[in-house]
Amino acid sequence: MQQGLFESHIESLPLIHRGKVRDLYAMGQDHLLIVTTDRLSAFDVVMPRAIPGKGLVLSELTAFWMQRFESRIPNHFAGADLDLARYLRPDELAQCAGRGVAVRKLRALPVEAVARGYLIGSGWKDYQATGAVCGVALPTGLPLAGKLPEPIFTPAFKAPKGEHDANISFAEVERLVGPQVAAQVRDITLSLYREASDYAATRGIIIADTKFEFGLDEHGRLHLIDEVLTPDSSRFWPAAGYRPGISPPSFDKQYVRDYLETLDWNKTAPGPQLPDDVVEKTSEKYREAQRLLIG
Ligand SMILES: Nc1ncnc2c1ncn2[C@@H]1O[C@H](COP(=O)(O)OP(=O)(O)O)[C@@H](O)[C@H]1O
Numbered sequence: 001m002q003q004g005l006f007e008s009h010i011e012s013l014p015l016i017h018r019g020k021v022r023d024l025y026a027m028g029q030d031h032l033l034i035v036t037t038d039r040l041s042a043f044d045v046v047m048p049r050a051i052p053g054k055g056l057v058l059s060e061l062t063a064f065w066m067q068r069f070e071s072r073i074p075n076h077f078a079g080a081d082l083d084l085a086r087y088l089r090p091d092e093l094a095q096c097a098g099r100g101v102a103v104r105k106l107r108a109l110p111v112e113a114v115a116r117g118y119l120i121g122s123g124w125k126d127y128q129a130t131g132a133v134c135g136v137a138l139p140t141g142l143p144l145a146g147k148l149p150e151p152i153f154t155p156a157f158k159a160p161k162g163e164h165d166a167n168i169s170f171a172e173v174e175r176l177v178g179p180q181v182a183a184q185v186r187d188i189t190l191s192l193y194r195e196a197s198d199y200a201a202t203r204g205i206i207i208a209d210t211k212f213e214f215g216l217d218e219h220g221r222l223h224l225i226d227e228v229l230t231p232d233s234s235r236f237w238p239a240a241g242y243r244p245g246i247s248p249p250s251f252d253k254q255y256v257r258d259y260l261e262t263l264d265w266n267k268t269a270p271g272p273q274l275p276d277d278v279v280e281k282t283s284e285k286y287r288e289a290q291r292l293l294i295g
């Protein structure tokens with residue numbers, strides 16, 4: 001089996017951050033090189049083995065959606081004039097094939113902009129406990145994985161490294177970024193979610209929920225950044241297998257999560273080694289999501 005790219009090694013540019021999945025390098029003052037690796041995190045812990053091809057899938061899906069939304073919201077792509085070949089050695093350029101992009105360095109908002117159309121995950125837990133999700137009141141009696149009457153905006157605070165993101169209310173978003181930007185983030189999040197859901201429905205996929213990130217440029221203009229509508233940032237369900245009341249299988253890390261649940265592992269770093277078949281099946285799941293959505 002192929003190894004996949006666990007970590008990029010680029011010496012020609014200063015490394016400024018290794019996220020759970022992406023390595024960020026400075027390209028001068030105003031730009032970043034983002035390399036989407038094949039790292040996989042589960043329960044917020046990075047697994048020690050890469051999932052071959054995962055970073056390529058995330059990169060291609062993100063580029064697809066960012067271009068599709070371009071007339072609605074600007075994105076962080078720097079464009080073709082920032083030629084990576086001028087900055088990198090050939091071996092470094094090779095690491096970037098299909099996964100390295102030059103982007104504008106923007107002021108990232110400390111908010112994960114989540115849109116939900118279905119009751120699952122932390123939303124379901126919140127609903128069971130409070131009858132609401134992130135303070136958004138919902139009708140009683142909705143089942144697990146049930147479709148919501150309307151998609152809802154359920155933001156989270158982007159936690160510093162090593163901490164879990166925490167759901168917050170809209171009022172807290174207003175305090176963090178100001179009421180104007182908060183309203184803009186909410187409206188565009190819901191509108192992009194609707195548009196993507198309509199598109200995905202034509203491909204037999206339900207987008208149960210998704211997370212966007214936004215950044216501001218020097219003029220305070222809102223831009224779409226990071227990753228967009230990938231299996232890491234979204235729950236994709238095959239529409240054919242969907243039934244309210246059961247947790248649908250999805251195109252994400254379910255194989256890994258299911259495997260991890262069989263272990264006596266306390267969900268803190270370091271993560272356990274994943275067996276070959278789990279790595280292979282997960283890699284195939286990512287490629288399948290790409291094929292079904294944009295293939
Ligand atoms: N254009 C951009 N300008 C500034 N920061 C960005 C931009 N695009 C993405 N980021 C940030 O880069 C990081 C991407 O790395 P990732 O591995 O996804 O990190 P995390 O572990 O925080 O999810 C995120 O913190 C994201 O907010």
Ligand SMILES: [Mg+2]
Nearest residue numbers: 019020021226
């Ligand atoms: Mg991320």
